[in-house]
Amino acid sequence: MNQEQLQELERIARDVRRLTLQSIARLGIGHVGGAMSIAEVLTYLYFDHMHIDPEHPRMDDRDRLVLSKGHAGPVLYSILAKKGFFRLDWLDTLNVGGTNLPSHCDRNLTPGIDMTTGSLGQGLSAALGIALALRLDKRNSRVFAVIGDGESQEGQNWEAAMSASHFKAGNLIAFTDNNHLQIDGSICEIMEIEVLEDKWRSFGWHTQKINGHDFSQIEAAVHLAESVSERPSMIILDTVKGKGCTFAEGQVASHNMPVSREQLDQALAALEEN
Amino acid sequence: MGKDIRQVYTDTLLELAQTDDTICVLESDLMMATGTKAFKEAYPDRFFDVGVAEANMVGIASGLSSEGKIPFAASFGTFASRRTFDQFFLSANYARLNVKLVGTDPGITAQFNGGTHMPFEDVGMMRLIPDLVIIEPCDTVSCAALVRLAAKHQGSVYIRLHRKGSQTLYDERQQFELGRGQVLRDGTDVTLIASGFVMVPEALKAADLLKEEGIRAAVLDMHTIKPLDEELVLSFAQKTGAVVTCENHQVTGGLGGAVAELLGEQLPTLMGRIGSQDKFGQVGTLDYLLEAYQLRAEDIAEKARRILAKNS
Ligand SMILES: Cc1ncc(C[n+]2csc(CCOP(=O)(O)OP(=O)(O)O)c2C)c(N)n1
Ligand SMILES: [Mg+2]
Numbered sequence: 001m002n003q004e005q006l007q008e009l010e011r012i013a014r015d016v017r018r019l020t021l022q023s024i025a026r027l028g029i030g031h032v033g034g035a036m037s038i039a040e041v042l043t044y045l046y047f048d049h050m051h052i053d054p055e056h057p058r059m060d061d062r063d064r065l066v067l068s069k070g071h072a073g074p075v076l077y078s079i080l081a082k083k084g085f086f087r088l089d090w091l092d093t094l095n096v097g098g099t100n101l102p103s104h105c106d107r108n109l110t111p112g113i114d115m116t117t118g119s120l121g122q123g124l125s126a127a128l129g130i131a132l133a134l135r136l137d138k139r140n141s142r143v144f145a146v147i148g149d150g151e152s153q154e155g156q157n158w159e160a161a162m163s164a165s166h167f168k169a170g171n172l173i174a175f176t177d178n179n180h181l182q183i184d185g186s187i188c189e190i191m192e193i194e195v196l197e198d199k200w201r202s203f204g205w206h207t208q209k210i211n212g213h214d215f216s217q218i219e220a221a222v223h224l225a226e227s228v229s230e231r232p233s234m235i236i237l238d239t240v241k242g243k244g245c246t247f248a249e250g251q252v253a254s255h256n257m258p259v260s261r262e263q264l265d266q267a268l269a270a271l272e273e274n
Numbered sequence: 275m276g277k278d279i280r281q282v283y284t285d286t287l288l289e290l291a292q293t294d295d296t297i298c299v300l301e302s303d304l305m306m307a308t309g310t311k312a313f314k315e316a317y318p319d320r321f322f323d324v325g326v327a328e329a330n331m332v333g334i335a336s337g338l339s340s341e342g343k344i345p346f347a348a349s350f351g352t353f354a355s356r357r358t359f360d361q362f363f364l365s366a367n368y369a370r371l372n373v374k375l376v377g378t379d380p381g382i383t384a385q386f387n388g389g390t391h392m393p394f395e396d397v398g399m400m401r402l403i404p405d406l407v408i409i410e411p412c413d414t415v416s417c418a419a420l421v422r423l424a425a426k427h428q429g430s431v432y433i434r435l436h437r438k439g440s441q442t443l444y445d446e447r448q449q450f451e452l453g454r455g456q457v458l459r460d461g462t463d464v465t466l467i468a469s470g471f472v473m474v475p476e477a478l479k480a481a482d483l484l485k486e487e488g489i490r491a492a493v494l495d496m497h498t499i500k501p502l503d504e505e506l507v508l509s510f511a512q513k514t515g516a517v518v519t520c521e522n523h524q525v526t527g528g529l530g531g532a533v534a535e536l537l538g539e540q541l542p543t544l545m546g547r548i549g550s551q552d553k554f555g556q557v558g559t560l561d562y563l564l565e566a567y568q569l570r571a572e573d574i575a576e577k578a579r580r581i582l583a584k585n586s
Contacts, residue, residue: 027386029386030386070390095386095388095557095558096557096558097556097557097558097559097562097563097566098556098558098562099557102388102389102556102557103386103387103388103557104387104388104389104390104391106388106389116390117390118387118388118389118390118391119352119353119356119357119390120326121326150303150325150326151326153303153324153325153326153327154326154327155327155329155330182303182325182326183303183304183305183306183307184301184303184304184305184306184323187325190303190323190325191303191323191324191325191326191327
């Protein structure tokens with residue numbers, strides 16, 4: 001990735017953060033932390049990598065993405081809106097009664113959302129099912145999945161892990177948003193999941209660990225993952241919860257937090273300066 | 275403002291734990307939501323946060339119970355019921371153990387968490403478990419009393435717990451019994467049977483609306499949905515000849531289902547059921563959702579009028 005591309009992606013990610021914070025602040029409460037920590041990986045995938053068409057959100061040969069940590073929906077909505085899957089002003093309706101943009105991802109309401117999620121632990125199995133179906137249909141499409149580190153405590157992830165390598169799902173690439181926090185505290189204090197890399201590797205996955213806010217590392221890791229055949233890939237993203245948002249960064253309380261007008265203004269000003 | 279219902283829950287557990295060292299509290303990364311942090315601080319060795327792993331939590335609770343502990347394990351109602359159903363059914367109930375499972379954010383109170391987090395089916399699922407006791411307190415006083423009774427009860431209990439917000443409908447000295455509904459208002463024309471923080475007040479308001487039209491509605495707080503207070507339901511059905519159930523839940527499987535099954539077998543009575551009509555949840559404010567699922571006092575009153583029109 002050259003300097004120009006890098007700067008362009010960084011600019012987009014800043015804008016994605018801005019849109020996400022604005023949409024959450026409109027109602028005054030939302031899942032800020034876990035949305036901010038995956039702004040880079042989703043920006044890279046949707047703006048630089050995935051084969052998608054905003055005009056045809058269900059196009060057969062598109063790449064799919066399952067946001068298993070469905071509470072981060074708002075950041076994906078900002079990306080989809082920016083890509084043109086729907087009008088930008090839909091973002092103002094986040095969580096308003098009758099909306100197409102509910103707090104957790106819903107494949108029936110939002111163009112561009114491939115799977116309904118929100119009950120943690122279910123997304124990776126669904127992503128594997130999609131990957132197996134695509135293989136049956138002889139499509140080259142890739143399936144991406146994003147799970148949380150707290151979410152990794154759900155046993156179903158490890159059932160999915162075992163079966164994905166057993167079924168040789170080489171078209172499945174998953175990310176763990178390793179932001180080190182869950183609702184009740186830090187991961188290591190609530191329920192330790194380390195050593196995460198060793199766990200995935202021992203389940204037969206190709207495993208990498210990178211800085212999840214660094215576009216060059218994300219690009220390199222995704223390319224390497226795609227060069228591996230017959231094995232699913234896990235890319236562990238070392239991230240900061242609330243990243244890039246002044247009042248949320250690194251805070252446990254950023255999980256589902258009230259956002260005031262003043263906080264929003266302050267955060268947007270800081271984003272501008274960057 | 276009074277105490278949040280969740281704080282009543284935690285305070286009651288703290289009070290029980292003072293004299294009963296078998297009381298344990300389990301969470302699955304929702305301690306901050308249930309509000310049991312004070313318990314963790316007071317009794318760190320009797321508090322277990324298992325992370326995001328509800329099925330494991332209920333399995334652990336069952337094991338604790340088999341060694342004589344009294345575990346109270348909580349999650350959002352959707353996950354407490356749907357995610358742990360087999361563990362709760364088998365390890366806790368079929369094994370005849372003593373697990374108190376708490377499902378918070380009943381029905382529309384899940385609000386902005388939306389359809390994935392909005393339990394309209396938990397009571398229905400739980401009613402299928404033999405001998406399980408199911409309670410849904412409607413205010414601070416009944417919450418404290420029912421949590422105490424749940425702890426004392428030998429056997430598993432499902433507690434449908436409202437979380438944020440406070441309301442007090444009962445006098446502090448009111449006595450409660452599991453399986454005995456409360457008559458909040460007597461009446462002769464129609465009986466409104468309600469449960470929970472949202473629907474009991476709506477039923478009371480509906481009774482006021484009906485009173486203005488000269489319809490005298492009785493209101494029952496059915497805080498124990500299982501075992502149902504059959505005697506009370508039958509006597510009021512007999513007396514008023516018309517029944518409307520009011521629940522923040524699907525109309526099938528829960529309170530409405532229980533009352534319909536009883537009356538259908540023993541005393542066929544015209545009845546209506548207020549609750550979600552075979553619909554999934556969605557996001558919105560409480561007011562929006564009350565209207566979307568037709569749970570408001572006006573909806574209850576309208577249902578009562580229609581039944582009375584059929585009766586005459
Ligand atoms: C099955 C299930 N249990 C509990 C919840 C409530 N919940 C939502 S997010 C969350 C914490 C998740 O932590 P993590 O995966 O680390 O999320 P992130 O830090 O990325 O926001 C919990 C417990 C849920 N949505 N689903
Ligand atoms: Mg996390």
